[in-house]
Amino acid sequence: MSAEARSRTGIDTSAWLLVIAMLLPLAGLMLLLLNPELDMEWEHHPSHFWIVLITAGVSVALAYVTNVAAGRYRDARLVLISLAFLSSAGFLGLHALATPGVLLDQPNAGFVVATPTGLVLASILAAASTSTLAGPRARTVLRARPILLWGLVAVMVAWGILSLTKLPPLDGPPPTKEGVGPLQVLGIVAIALYGLTAWRSVTLYWIRGGRVLLTIAIAMILLAEAMVAIVLSRNWHLSWWEWHVLMLVAFGLIALGTRDEYRRSGSLTGAFGGLYLEATLARIDRWQAEAIAAVAAAEAEGGSVDRVLARLRSEGATSDEVALLAGAANELRRLDASFQPYLPSPVAGRLRRRVDPSKPLGGEERVVSVVFADLAAFTTFSETRAPTEVLAMLNAFWAVVVPVIDAAGGVIEHFAGDGIMAIFNAAGDQPDHARRAARAALAIVDAAQPLASSHPGWPTFRVGVNTGPAVVGDIGAEARRSFATIGDSANTAARLMTAAEPGQVVVGRATWDALGPDAVGVALGSIMVKGKREAVEAWRLGRLG
Numbered sequence: 454m455s456a457e458a459r460s461r462t463g464i465d466t467s468a469w470l471l472v473i474a475m476l477l478p479l480a481g482l483m484l485l486l487l488n489p490e491l492d493m494e495w496e497h498h499p500s501h502f503w504i505v506l507i508t509a510g511v512s513v514a515l516a517y518v519t520n521v522a523a524g525r526y527r528d529a530r531l532v533l534i535s536l537a538f539l540s541s542a543g544f545l546g547l548h549a550l551a552t553p554g555v556l557l558d559q560p561n562a563g564f565v566v567a568t569p570t571g572l573v574l575a576s577i578l579a580a581a582s583t584s585t586l587a588g589p590r591a592r593t594v595l596r597a598r599p600i601l602l603w604g605l606v607a608v609m610v611a612w613g614i615l616s617l618t619k620l621p622p623l624d625g626p627p628p629t630k631e632g633v634g635p636l637q638v639l640g641i642v643a644i645a646l647y648g649l650t651a652w653r654s655v656t657l658y659w660i661r662g663g664r665v666l667l668t669i670a671i672a673m674i675l676l677a678e679a680m681v682a683i684v685l686s687r688n689w690h691l692s693w694w695e696w697h698v699l700m701l702v703a704f705g706l707i708a709l710g711t712r713d714e715y716r717r718s719g720s721l722t723g724a725f726g727g728l729y730l731e732a733t734l735a736r737i738d739r740w741q742a743e744a745i746a747a748v749a750a751a752e753a754e755g756g757s758v759d760r761v762l763a764r765l766r767s768e769g770a771t772s773d774e775v776a777l778l779a780g781a782a783n784e785l786r787r788l789d790a791s792f793q794p795y796l797p798s799p800v801a802g803r804l805r806r807r808v809d810p811s812k813p814l815g816g817e818e819r820v821v822s823v824v825f826a827d828l829a830a831f832t833t834f835s836e837t838r839a840p841t842e843v844l845a846m847l848n849a850f851w852a853v854v855v856p857v858i859d860a861a862g863g864v865i866e867h868f869a870g871d872g873i874m875a876i877f878n879a880a881g882d883q884p885d886h887a888r889r890a891a892r893a894a895l896a897i898v899d900a901a902q903p904l905a906s907s908h909p910g911w912p913t914f915r916v917g918v919n920t921g922p923a924v925v926g927d928i929g930a931e932a933r934r935s936f937a938t939i940g941d942s943a944n945t946a947a948r949l950m951t952a953a954e955p956g957q958v959v960v961g962r963a964t965w966d967a968l969g970p971d972a973v974g975v976a977l978g979s980i981m982v983k984g985k986r987e988a989v990e991a992w993r994l995g996r997l998g
Contacts, residue, residue: 512542529591533582544571563616563623576643583653647677663727668710748782816926822890827872861893887967917950948982971998
């Protein structure tokens with residue numbers, strides 16, 4: 454069996470085990486209801502009070518953190534989920550007050566039926582979080598958010614007042630069942646809504662992953678089973694206690710999933726990553742990218758990183774998120790510093806500015822000046838030296854040549870063993886590129902001469918320079934590209950180099966004409982070079998005024 458098949462089998466097995474585990478509470482409830490002698494009565498007020506109060510407290514905490522995330526990123530789905538948690542918590546709290554000896558000697562109808570009422574409202578809000586209200590109509594929810602929040606709070610406060618004062622319709626003795634009358638019908642609707650929410654949450658989980666989404670799906674199933682128990686059970690019997698435990702487990706699972714995602718991602722943003730709407734995820738990605746870029750730029754330019762981090766905090770970022778962004782920016786700067794020496798500066802700059810990294814850089818035609826330099830008699834030297842000694846010699850030369858090219862504004866296209874190719878005007882911003890190239894060529898010879906003199910037997914440079922049109926850009930394939938200068942002008946520069954003696958610079962006609970009257974050199978006339986059918990006019994450059 455292949456690894457993929459084993460993985461798929463493992464997932465299927467886990468899914469079936471999860472389904473079986475979810476059905477066990479329902480099977481236990483049916484066993485109790487079908488065998489009344491097993492459904493014993495146990496009226497223990499302290500246990501009831503603390504189970505309900507702890508469950509309500511967990512739900513309040515979930516309502517708070519989801520409300521914070523919803524407000525920070527204006528996400529309609531999280532708004533509705535936070536309201537669902539708040540509805541469950543508020544009415545559960547009212548139900549806790551129905552425990553005899555807390556506020557009243559005897560519970561009344563208002564406090565007793567608070568739980569099914571809260572669960573029905575929560576099922577509507579939870580189902581809405583997976584509907585078009587959390588998609589195409591998200592703006593409607595965001596505009597109505599204050600009304601929904603304070604309206605729900607007002608309903609719960611009014612419910613508590615009417616229950617305490619025993620005013621209609623919440624007066625009268627407590628029912629023997631908490632799901633009575635219209636609540637039985639609404640309970641069936643709530644069961645269907647919780648099932649729908651669980652299904653849509655599982656579907657989203659398969660697309661995005663994330664523990665929070667999975668635990669919400671499981672919790673919705675548990676709440677549906679709790680609603681079944683509320684509708685069918687008798688107060689203070691084991692079947693009645695079952696829905697209390699199911700609600701505690703449901704909200705506890707969501708809390709644990711949220712905690713694990715928070716620890717894994719290091720931020721509140723990441724904890725609810727699976728729940729956000731697509732538009733919210735796009736805003737978060739854009740904000741994080743801009744924040745990382747701002748921190749990295751401040752570090753690179755010697756600016757105030759603390760000021761940037763303070764601005765991020767003022768925009769609502771938590772301390773953990775700020776630390777995460779700062780760490781990401783530092784890693785980005787480290788990677789940039791690691792790869793920068795391997796990329797020509799125009800390529801690095803254009804890569805940073807590109808919006809879509811998958812698109813190739815392309816090529817642009819412009820007039821450039823190309824410098825080719827290599828070490829004369831390098832092959833003879835390398836035949837009698839160990840590879841490590843040859844490498845040490847090359848690196849010693851490049852240590853003095855590379856700064857010369859950088860100082861002149863050239864772009865090193867590539868190293869080729871003992872040779873180097875540099876481009877001037879690669880970005881189209883050097884109108885004096887011919888003089889820059891010629892001056893760099895003379896400087897290469899001058900900079901390398903003392904090094905060659907101090908090491909008898911070492912070769913020295915010869916240089917060719919040519920000016921003309923070329924295409925500057927990418928070459929290669931989708932998986933592997935290289936920055937290159939393509940055109941006859943570049944090839945001619947390489948051929949002119951072979952016409953130079955060690956320590957000499959030979960330039961082509963276009964370069965010589967661009968240097969002006971202060972250039973001092975010797976005309977070599979029309980010379981034949983390898984690969985050219987016609988003779989090439991060349992000058993041996995002596996100096997520039």
